[in-house]
Amino acid sequence: MPIDPPAPDDLDAEALPGIAASLIAEQLRRDELTPMRPYRDAQALRAELPLALDGEPLPWPRTLELLREVLAATPSTTSRRFFNQLFGGRDLVATLAELTTVLSNSPMHTFKASGVQVLIEREVLRRMAGLAGLTDGDGAITPGGSLSNLMGMLIARNEAIEGTREAGLPGTPRRIYTSAVSHYSVRKAAGILGLGRGAVQRIAVDEAGRMRPEALAEAIERDRADGVIPVMVNATAGTTVLGAFDPLPALAEVAERHGVWLHVDAAYGGSVLLSSRHRHLLEGSERADSLTWDAHKLLGVPLTCSALLTRRPGLCAAHLDEPAGYLFQEDAFYDPGRGSLQCARRNDALKLWLSWKHRGDAGLGRRIDRLFELAAHARARIEAEPRLRLVRDPASVNLCFEVAGVGARRLCRELWERGIAKIGHAEVDGREVVRWVLVDPAVAPDDVDAVLRELLELAATLAS
Numbered sequence: 001m002p003i004d005p006p007a008p009d010d011l012d013a014e015a016l017p018g019i020a021a022s023l024i025a026e027q028l029r030r031d032e033l034t035p036m037r038p039y040r041d042a043q044a045l046r047a048e049l050p051l052a053l054d055g056e057p058l059p060w061p062r063t064l065e066l067l068r069e070v071l072a073a074t075p076s077t078t079s080r081r082f083f084n085q086l087f088g089g090r091d092l093v094a095t096l097a098e099l100t101t102v103l104s105n106s107p108m109h110t111f112k113a114s115g116v117q118v119l120i121e122r123e124v125l126r127r128m129a130g131l132a133g134l135t136d137g138d139g140a141i142t143p144g145g146s147l148s149n150l151m152g153m154l155i156a157r158n159e160a161i162e163g164t165r166e167a168g169l170p171g172t173p174r175r176i177y178t179s180a181v182s183h184y185s186v187r188k189a190a191g192i193l194g195l196g197r198g199a200v201q202r203i204a205v206d207e208a209g210r211m212r213p214e215a216l217a218e219a220i221e222r223d224r225a226d227g228v229i230p231v232m233v234n235a236t237a238g239t240t241v242l243g244a245f246d247p248l249p250a251l252a253e254v255a256e257r258h259g260v261w262l263h264v265d266a267a268y269g270g271s272v273l274l275s276s277r278h279r280h281l282l283e284g285s286e287r288a289d290s291l292t293w294d295a296h297k298l299l300g301v302p303l304t305c306s307a308l309l310t311r312r313p314g315l316c317a318a319h320l321d322e323p324a325g326y327l328f329q330e331d332a333f334y335d336p337g338r339g340s341l342q343c344a345r346r347n348d349a350l351k352l353w354l355s356w357k358h359r360g361d362a363g364l365g366r367r368i369d370r371l372f373e374l375a376a377h378a379r380a381r382i383e384a385e386p387r388l389r390l391v392r393d394p395a396s397v398n399l400c401f402e403v404a405g406v407g408a409r410r411l412c413r414e415l416w417e418r419g420i421a422k423i424g425h426a427e428v429d430g431r432e433v434v435r436w437v438l439v440d441p442a443v444a445p446d447d448v449d450a451v452l453r454e455l456l457e458l459a460a461t462l463a464s
């Protein structure tokens with residue numbers, strides 16, 4: 001049978017660089033000119049764009065045009081009006097590295113298929129572990145903090161309840177301890193791991209949103225007396241809403257005294273380790289058995305880039321390795337697939353590595369310091385404005401406040417729909433608050449002032 005030639009109007013390799021360059025240039029310009037894309041609800045988007053996969057082939061020029069239309073309609077998470085998630089802005093060096101990651105398409109499970117990229121990933125993990133004080137341990141890059149937490153919990157479960165990797169969970173009740181304001185991925189992982197979401201005990205927090213060590217100790221003692229197996233304490237370094245840091249030394253003391261695994265969810269706050277001014281917030285991280293750290297949050301590395309680090313060496317492969325002789329022909333250091341939740345996976349380490357190489361520890365530390373300075377500036381502005389009320393002293397770069405006369409949910413929705421800014425809202429003490437996160441160092445104090453001014457103008461019109 002004759003083999004068909006490629007379609008004549010298909011994208012060819014010679015055209016790819018030029019088209020990619022123009023798409024990149026358009027996207028960067030768009031963030032400058034229209035930081036907030038025009039508001040469209042889901043119905044309007046469906047009506048405006050031919051999204052259906054109707055089975056009909058689209059000629060290449062129209063396909064490219066459609067990609068442009070989709071990009072133009074996609075919300076910007078990289079502009080100076082995006083404050084809605086725990087990431088923002090654009091690290092250009094890391095973005096460039098990310099583009100080369102797509103080009104090399106390394107599967108990262110074996111040295112044979114990924115070569116130097118495996119060594120780069122190992123170096124990134126070594127430096128992250130060193131900063132966290134887990135110098136001789138192990139680690140794996142994962143697709144996000146939720147999966148890093150899942151992996152940490154999986155290892156903790158296997159260590160706490162012998163034989164579960166092979167035989168599944170026995171019937172004895174077990175417990176995961178985490179603060180009342182910790183991330184939902186802990187409960188989700190408990191469900192996935194067969195521990196049950198009900199095994200998660202929410203421990204009380206103090207006024208600042210930090211887990212109370214004495215409440216943790218009481219809960220563990222009660223459980224031990226009742227024959228419940230304590231599996232893991234999850235401490236949070238950088239809580240999602242308030243940005244609070246649990247007191248790691250005191251929690252480590254409780255966990256060590258009771259022989260319970262200590263996992264630190266530093267998905268958000270881990271990058272503070274690079275700042276000599278603020279790294280004290282993570283004091284005690286070296287006593288963690290495992291630790292989650294997302295570089296795609298405070299370090300601004302493009303999504304996704306997360307690591308699970310362990311204090312003891314060899315733990316990742318010890319709990320995840322499978323005999324696959326067709327694939328794994330090196331030890332677990334050179335074949336990272338043996339210590340990963342995934343088989344083939346994209347390389348998320350290169351972009352962090354290149355940004356780190358270029359900026360050094362001091363450059364990344366300055367980024368963190370600048371974010372704290374921006375947050376201090378915003379805090380001063382909020383405190384000086386009688387119509388705004390901070391509900392907590394900011395522990396890091398999250399500012400949670402109420403606005404006189406209008407609920408946070410309504411205000412944030414209007415800010416979005418009117419194309420002013422994307423800012424999140426949350427609940428603190430059962431009250432709606434604006435939750436403004438300052439995670440993009442390209443945001444200037446003037447931007448902060450302008451957003452607050454526009455927010456107050458809008459609040460005045462909504463309240464009247």
Ligand SMILES: Cc1ncc(COP(=O)(O)O)c(C=O)c1O
Nearest residue numbers: 144145146183238240265267268
């Ligand atoms: C404290 C904390 N842990 C874990 C996560 C989950 O991270 P990811 O979105 O990378 O899965 C988040 C996300 O906001 C978080 O705030």
